[in-house]
Amino acid sequence: MAERPGEPQSVLDLIGRTPVVPLRRVAEGVPYRLLAKLEYLNPGGSVKDRIGPALIDEGERSGRLKP
Numbered sequence: 001m002a003e004r005p006g007e008p009q010s011v012l013d014l015i016g017r018t019p020v021v022p023l024r025r026v027a028e029g030v031p032y033r034l035l036a037k038l039e040y041l042n043p044g045g046s047v048k049d050r051i052g053p054a055l056i057d058e059g060e061r062s063g064r065l066k067p
Contacts, residue, residue: 012056015049018042 008014020035027034042049059065 011043012053014043015053016042 018038018041020037023034023036039046044052056065
């Protein structure tokens, strides 16, 4: 199957690419733009997902994990 540009190759490619959305109704009348980062869209549903790729890379580099 042909890959599409920007298509993730593994679940690791999804980590850290959570969208940010404006909270227009909540911030109505406020003189600044209020944004929310949707961390629940990370593969594990948590901001703690970000440490995953670093742990995997280090494990592979040290030989404790095999690719």
